[in-house]
Amino acid sequence: MISYPIDENVRMVKCSSALSQSGLPEFDYALNPYIGCGHGCLYCYAPDIIRHQRGADWGTWVEAKSNISRILRKEVRRLERGTIGLSSVTDPYQPLEERLCLTRSCLEVLRGADFPLIVMTKSALVERDFDILKEFEEVKIWVTISTSNEKLAGLIEPHAANPAQRLQLLKDAEREGFETTAMISPAMVCSEKPDSELMDLVDKISDTGCSNVFIDSLRLRSTAETRIRKFNDLKRGEDDFDIAALFEKSSIFRPGGLGALLSRRYPDIRIELFGR
Numbered sequence: 111m112i113s114y115p116i117d118e119n120v121r122m123v124k125c126s127s128a129l130s131q132s133g134l135p136e137f138d139y140a141l142n143p144y145i146g147c148g149h150g151c152l153y154c155y156a157p158d159i160i161r162h163q164r165g166a167d168w169g170t171w172v173e174a175k176s177n178i179s180r181i182l183r184k185e186v187r188r189l190e191r192g193t194i195g196l197s198s199v200t201d202p203y204q205p206l207e208e209r210l211c212l213t214r215s216c217l218e219v220l221r222g223a224d225f226p227l228i229v230m231t232k233s234a235l236v237e238r239d240f241d242i243l244k245e246f247e248e249v250k251i252w253v254t255i256s257t258s259n260e261k262l263a264g265l266i267e268p269h270a271a272n273p274a275q276r277l278q279l280l281k282d283a284e285r286e287g288f289e290t291t292a293m294i295s296p297a298m299v300c301s302e303k304p305d306s307e308l309m310d311l312v313d314k315i316s317d318t319g320c321s322n323v324f325i326d327s328l329r330l331r332s333t334a335e336t337r338i339r340k341f342n343d344l345k346r347g348e349d350d351f352d353i354a355a356l357f358e359k360s361s362i363f364r365p366g367g368l369g370a371l372l373s374r375r376y377p378d379i380r381i382e383l384f385g386r
């Protein structure tokens with residue numbers, strides 16, 4: 111890769127491939143226009159996957175693959191048709207995308223290529239690209255909401271859209287005719303009644319018209335544990351939340367026992383539970 115700086119925290123880099131084989135069952139290829147993610151979620155596992163060794167804290171730097179759409183155009187001509195996940199180790203609609211439009215440039219390539227697409231994001235910026243996404247034969251939009259607690263979300267997902275904006279995004283995407291999925295992943299709980307807290311979030315999701323909900327438990331990778339400890343040391347005593355204790359509580363919370371109850375309560379929603 112050749113790289114050159116455009117400002118202190120963003121580097122434009124050249125990539126030699128755009129699509130990578132996916133290790134996830136839901137899609138065949140992963141498309142990541144960026145390395146790093148400005149949303150800076152405390153629990154993010156991406157640094158462990160990409161083996162981030164850049165020194166700076168996760169969420170404070172991004173590398174943008176400036177030539178990705180040109181490489182993608184060549185690849186979709188020769189690769190077998192398969193479902194593309196956009197993205198697996200970054201958010202394709204993180205703040206930098208508003209300025210660089212790399213994700214949009216990839217969609218412009220893909221719209222005529224007949225590859226099914228799953229867009230995964232925590233940002234309402236995806237609405238900017240609804241015009242292109244509507245031209246796809248098969249497209250799904252997955253929106254991650256780990257908690258409906260605005261304050262908690264602001265601490266653990268500091269630069270992502272807040273939970274109310276993500277619920278609105280689900281509603282907007284449904285209204286525009288997209289198939290949507292709400293990913294409660296990881297399921298973060300902060301009250302004394304975690305089951306009710308989760309039900310309350312699914313209630314809010316059901317109000318958006320979304321008909322698929324995936325729920326996954328929190329499983330922290332090693333770099334996330336380090337970030338949480340560091341964050342906790344910095345913030346101790348500054349706010350009502352003891353972040354380390356909340357992560358501890360969430361990591362032992364197992365939503366699997368709620369499966370039958372959720373299915374009865376939301377017969378029109380496909381609910382899938384992982385990490386029982």
Ligand code: SF4
Nearest residue numbers: 147149150151154200
């Ligand atoms: S939005 Fe996704 S990729 Fe970005 S920091 Fe959060 S969890 Fe990681």
